Amino acid sequence: MSVAKAAHSGLDNPGVSAVAAKGWLAANKWLLARRLCQVLVVAVFLTGPLWGVWIAKGNLASSLTFGILPLTDPLMVLQALLAGHVMTVSALVGAAIVLGVYLLVGGRMYCSWVCPVNAVTDLAHWLRTRLGIEKGLPLNRNTRLWVLGGVLAASAATGTIAWELANPVTMLHRGLVTGSILTFGSAALVTLAVFLFDLGVVQRGWCTHLCPVGAFYGLLGRAAVLRVSAVNRSACDDCMDCFAVCPERHVIAPALRGAAKGVGPVIMSHDCTNCGRCIDVCSKTVFRFDTRFHNVPSDAPSARVA
Amino acid sequence: MAKHHKTGGDAVDHNRRAVLAGTVKGACTVGLIGALLAIPARRRAEAVALRPPGAVAETDFLAACVRCGLCVKDCPYDTLKLSDMGDGPTIGTPFFNARKVPCEMCETIPCVAACPTGALDKGLKDIKNAKMGVAVLVGQESCLNFLGLRCDVCYRVCPRIGEAITLELSHNARTAKHAFFIPTVHSAKCTGCGKCERACVLDEAAIKVLPQALATGQLGKHYRLGWEEKRRAGGSLVEPSPEVQVRGMEGVEMTPGGTYKLDKRPDGGFKEFKP
Numbered sequence: 001m002s003v004a005k006a007a008h009s010g011l012d013n014p015g016v017s018a019v020a021a022k023g024w025l026a027a028n029k030w031l032l033a034r035r036l037c038q039v040l041v042v043a044v045f046l047t048g049p050l051w052g053v054w055i056a057k058g059n060l061a062s063s064l065t066f067g068i069l070p071l072t073d074p075l076m077v078l079q080a081l082l083a084g085h086v087m088t089v090s091a092l093v094g095a096a097i098v099l100g101v102y103l104l105v106g107g108r109m110y111c112s113w114v115c116p117v118n119a120v121t122d123l124a125h126w127l128r129t130r131l132g133i134e135k136g137l138p139l140n141r142n143t144r145l146w147v148l149g150g151v152l153a154a155s156a157a158t159g160t161i162a163w164e165l166a167n168p169v170t171m172l173h174r175g176l177v178t179g180s181i182l183t184f185g186s187a188a189l190v191t192l193a194v195f196l197f198d199l200g201v202v203q204r205g206w207c208t209h210l211c212p213v214g215a216f217y218g219l220l221g222r223a224a225v226l227r228v229s230a231v232n233r234s235a236c237d238d239c240m241d242c243f244a245v246c247p248e249r250h251v252i253a254p255a256l257r258g259a260a261k262g263v264g265p266v267i268m269s270h271d272c273t274n275c276g277r278c279i280d281v282c283s284k285t286v287f288r289f290d291t292r293f294h295n296v297p298s299d300a301p302s303a304r305v306a
Numbered sequence: 307m308a309k310h311h312k313t314g315g316d317a318v319d320h321n322r323r324a325v326l327a328g329t330v331k332g333a334c335t336v337g338l339i340g341a342l343l344a345i346p347a348r349r350r351a352e353a354v355a356l357r358p359p360g361a362v363a364e365t366d367f368l369a370a371c372v373r374c375g376l377c378v379k380d381c382p383y384d385t386l387k388l389s390d391m392g393d394g395p396t397i398g399t400p401f402f403n404a405r406k407v408p409c410e411m412c413e414t415i416p417c418v419a420a421c422p423t424g425a426l427d428k429g430l431k432d433i434k435n436a437k438m439g440v441a442v443l444v445g446q447e448s449c450l451n452f453l454g455l456r457c458d459v460c461y462r463v464c465p466r467i468g469e470a471i472t473l474e475l476s477h478n479a480r481t482a483k484h485a486f487f488i489p490t491v492h493s494a495k496c497t498g499c500g501k502c503e504r505a506c507v508l509d510e511a512a513i514k515v516l517p518q519a520l521a522t523g524q525l526g527k528h529y530r531l532g533w534e535e536k537r538r539a540g541g542s543l544v545e546p547s548p549e550v551q552v553r554g555m556e557g558v559e560m561t562p563g564g565t566y567k568l569d570k571r572p573d574g575g576f577k578e579f580k581p
Contacts, residue, residue, distance in 0.1 A: 048379070062374035062422045070422055076372045080423065083369035088424035091372070133327040160368035164398060170373065174398060178375065178388060185390040186345055186397050193341040200334020 014244035014281050021283035030276030037113045045177035060114070060173040061164070062091060070094035073170075075216045079155040079163060099220065105274065106227070107220030111207060112247075112275035115214075116172045120191055121207045124198035125247075136202045139209045141248075141271075148212035168194050168206070169213050208247050221270040228274060229290035230256040230265040236286050242278035252278065256286070264295030345391055354516055355394040355401035356439045356498060358386055359409065360418040360430035364517075370425035373398030377417035377426060383410045386417060402438075404500020404515045409438060411465050411499050434466065439498030440521035441471070441491045445512030451487050452512075454478050460489050460502035460513045470495040471502065489513065493522050 018027035025032075044065070048054035056065040062072040072094030077087055087095075102110060112118055154162035164170065168190045174180065175187020182188075194206045207214055230236070233256050242256070243249050251269035258264065279287040358377050361367055377400050378386040385407045389395040400417075402409060411433045418426040430436060441460075443449055450457035451473075464471045473487040489502075491513075500515045515521075536542050 057379045057420075058374040058376045058422075061372040062376065064376060064420075064422070072374075072422060073372065080369055080372070085366060085369040085424065087370065088422065088428065090422040091424070094422060131327055131330055132323045133330060136331070155369075159365060161370075161372060164373055165396070171398070174373065174375065174388065180388070180390055183390065185392075187390075189341045189345050193338050196334040196338040196341065200331040201338065 014241040017239060017283040018241065018281045022285075027280055030280050034113055034275060035119065038116060038119055041114050042116060042173070042176045049177075049179075059170060059177050061170045062094060069097075071098055073213075074099050074220075075163070075213060076161055078216075079152065079161045082152055082156040083159045083161060102217060102220045103223060104225050106224035106270070106272065107217030108214060108271065108273040109221075109226075110217045111211075111214045112273035115169050116176060117168050117191070117194060117211075118207060120172070120195050121198045121204065124195050125204055128199055128203060133200070133203075136200070136205070139202050139205065141209050141250075143209050144211055144215035144218075147210055148215040151212045163212060166190070167213065169211070204247055218270050221272075224270070225291050225293070226274060227290055227292050227295075228267045228272060228276065228278060228287055229294060230267070230286050231288055231290060231294075232284065232286045233257075233259060233265050235284040237284055239283070241281040241283075242287070245277040245281050247275070248272060258297070262297045264297045266290060266292055266295035268292065268295070354514070354520070355389070356404060356409075356500065356515060356517065357395075358400050358402070358417045358426055359411075359415055359433060359436035359438055359497070360421075360426040360428070361438070362425060362427055367399070367425055368396060370423050371399050372423055372425075373400075374422065375400070376420040376422060380416040380420040382412065382416065383407060385409050402500070404439075404498075404503040405511055406504075408500035408504040409436075409497075411436070411497065434497060436497040436499070437518060438500070439515040439517050440493045440496050441498065441500075441502050441513050441515050442521045443489055443491065443513045444516075445508065445510070445514075448508055448510075449489070449512040450507070451489055454480060454484060454486055456487060457507060458487065458489070459505045459507055463501045463505040465499060465501060466495055466497070470497070493518075 015027055021027075041060075044055040045057070045059065045063070048057065054067075056063050058064055060073060061076055062070070064070055070090045070093055072087070072091040074095040077091060077095040080087055151163040171187045171190045172181070175185070175191070180187055181191075198205045198207075202209060230252070236256060242252055246252055248269070248271040251267050251272040254263055254269070255265050255267045274289075276287075276289065279289070357364070357367065358381075362370060373388065375388050378388055385402045386400045387393070387402065389397055389399050389401050391397055393401065395401045413433060415430060415433050415436075418428060418430055420426075421428075443452075443460075446452050458473065461467060461471045461473055470492055472490050472492065474490045475485045476488060478484040478486050498515045498518075502513045503511045503515050506513050
């Protein structure tokens, strides 16, 4: 690959200078952790059918881990409620646990650490950059909120859990854990559709602009404690690598460039997926994971807050 | 393509990249529309797949089932499957095909126990009360028992033998000396497990389990069966009116029970029915 020989970093080759400064492993550690997590989310469901070691049963819609821990997608519970069905205790407890966790760590961590579609759209984006495909059709990122509204309205109107007719998240995960992805059924086709949409139609189209599941989890993340902080923002050399890798570019600037306006260094937008890729690609170690409580605006160049 | 990457401001190279990008974009759009169309296009009309035991009514089912597959995982006989396109039921929901693998009617009903959402109703405590569907002997022209033979397999394998399926005897006019043993399903007792459909010896099962709505009729709610009402009440609910004259055929005497007393003529005919 001739990629590495590009001396500068920038939008085409983000992360090159970080690799040079920190080494390959340190410049990819959160990405690797994230991929590992995504693989585990599938693997824990596969150990049972493949080797008889049951860890988790079910799928991302609803699951039971070690026979005791129920987890249920709260968006499903909400849709069912609008459709006129109150779920039984097990699902309600499961949804409460999921809600609790994501309220703490940020709803969109579901997107970047758990959702299998993320790997697909990340691949599409990577390929898009490699092929030099420009932005594509413009689409407002708030479209996803309207899609979410439409999904909830459809659930109420039809008396069904409406989004499950099309949901690529659960379809792909179901396909992976049941093996039905190999039959070129709905899981494969829906995943292919999302991939092609992101590759050739809209840049970061699905996850950043349309997915109502992501929009729902984003709303959950408004009060999240765990955040990425541009704690060392005074060291920023404007290389733009973090912007290049960020799936939700608008979340960075307020924190990174906020020193002059008296805005704290913590990324407070609920759109941030806490993927940590900005931490990886920054050669100046500007970012790190922090909590929302360390959002002190005054940062002297050398003194790290908290 | 990486070869051409950043080789200076080469206009040709730039052009080539733009063409490549345009081609990829076009191909993606074609593929996207193709993939999206392929999903509904591959839907087939076969829609008689059966739901697991305890499934709430189909309209409520789609409001409750999150398609997690926990019922499928806990089914010890691999009866249950999650639907994909072409299977009939809404994608991702559990169903079974009785001809392939019927429900073994586990006493503990593990599928219902596993359901986290209430799509499978935990109120079902006795599997004998399950209503997965109703068996119907649709293939009367090919059923061996209907042909006068003694197959009886559906009757024999029925977990509720003698209750859900009985053999009803009738005269076989073809041989004039044998009986038909007609397998007869009693919908109130049939759980829809599908063991009869599975076991039917024909190439295409003569007895099939259908969803309840397809399998049974429904009397109007105001209908009353006079003889049932009479039996329940222990006697006729209406007094015979003395004013109403029972009119018989001319010249034929009516007995008080309402039957005609016909006098046979010596030539074998009846005197009223002279041609």
